[in-house]
Amino acid sequence: MLLLVGSRCTLAGQDAVLVITRGGTYSGRYESNSSERACIRIATTEPVILENCVLRGPGRLIDATTGGARLTVRNCRGYGLPPTIDNQARGRFLEINSGVSLRVEHNYLEQTAGMLAYQWSGDGSAAQTLTVRYNSARNIDGRYRNGGGAHVSFLQLNEVHGVGHIDISWNQVINEPNNSLVEDNINLHNSSGTATSPLRIHDNYIQGAYPVPATAPKFTGSGITMDGDASSALTTTAYADVYRNHIVSTCNAAMNIAAGHHNVFHHNRMITSGLLPDSTRLPSTYSGASIFNFYRKPATVFFANRIENNTIGFVSWGRNSPSPDRHDLSTGACAECTGTTHLPGPITLQLEQQELKNWQARLAQTGQVAGTTATTP
Incomplete structure (x- = not known):
């Protein structure tokens, strides 16, 4: 089914199954069979709503990279298919460059490379900002078909500078070991809110960040990380308020501040048992939280x-902070970490499982899913 409301499109475009050239509301099923062909490409700066769509493909499912997009995506389902070329991950559910407004709510994405927003041309008002809420994602996947993979996230903001009213909240992200490859589930890279309107990341449930294979000894991902190599206070990651998130079973780390200024993590829950579902130990867990100047900026x-x-x-085998086989706060890299409640041990798989139930109960109190x-059609 294709629903067009006050709109114009091109079917069977060269670089996308559907190319949208005029604003309106679009719904339907679109499937690509090539990593180089998107399911839908937004080629207009007029407001576009994608609603009740089902998207399948090995490449980008929604491509809004031409600039100036004013896009709403709601109640859509996106399924990533295996790449058709080497050295390339599955496509992102959504990629937007220099957007004016983006609202992504109540979608389901599975086996995709997540979402990326690169730069921003909106003014940061409530009508020209980014909102990513009430979405469900399973198995963010950056693996190549020929081995190895790319660094991908459920959501990354890259060079989105000084944008007010950003809200990333109430999303459920579950990654399964050996069936996903995510780096930081949420990554802010040289991106910021403002002093008067901090970028808010709150009330999300994030489970799983593993190397491939999951028992590999090294991994660099996390639940949420403030990141970026910018050389000025105006262009680094800044003014982020990150709170009431549940971060569960993440190798390497749960939450890191590795760049920027005026980033605050508070009232979050970070729980990692250091075990696979079959109770095999995960060797690449490191620490729950840290603040470290990774890029050695002044x-x-x-x-x-x-x-x-x-x-x-946070279980980290062989370490001892605050107790044996724990590393809740990164030793030597958490001087500004205060007021921590250290859960009594043991930290078990059952405790991890309860965390999802607790978050879902909180979600139900909002009247949302x-x-x-x-x-969907």
Whole structure:
């Protein structure tokens, strides 16, 4: 089914199955069979709503990279298919460059490379900002078909500078070991809110960040990371308020501040048992939380970051902080981590499983669901 409301499109475009050239509401099923062909490409700066779509393909499912997009995506389902060329990951559910407005709500994405917003041309008002809420994702996947993979995230903002009213909340992300490859589930790279309107990341449930194979000894991903190599306070990652998130079973780390200024993590829960579902130990867990100047920037770029009043139980085999086989706060890299509640051990698989139930109970109190709320065609 294809629903067009006050709109114009081109079917069977060369670089996309559907090319949208005029604003309106679009619904339907679109499937690509090539990593180099998107399911839908937005080629207009007029407002576009994608609603009740089902998208399948090995490449980008929604491509809004031509600039100036004003896009709403709601109640859509996106399924990534295996890549058709070597050295390339499955496509992202959504990629937007220099967008004016983006609202992504109540969608389901599976086996995709997540979402990326690169730069921003909106003014940061409530009508020209980014909102990513109430979505459900399973198995963010950056693997290549010929081995190895790319660094991908459920959501990355890259060079989105000084944008107010950004809200990333109430998303459920579950990655399965050996069936996914995610780096940081949420990554801010040289991206920022403002002093008066901090970028908010809150009330999300994030489970799983593993190497491939999951028992490999090294991994660099996390649940949520503030990142970026910018050399000025204006262009680094800054003014992020990150709170009430549940970060479960992540190798390497749960939450990191590795760049920027005025980033605050508070009242989050970080729980990692250090075990696979069959109770095999995960050797690449490191620490729950850390603040470290990874890019070695001066005090004019890296400053005023805090991690406070979080609840942590993070197993890291062989370490001892605050107790044997724990590393809740990264030793030597968490001087600004205060008020931590260290969960009593043991940190078990059952404790991880309970965390999802607890978050879903909180979600129900909002009267919302994570994922689609309508029957797709």
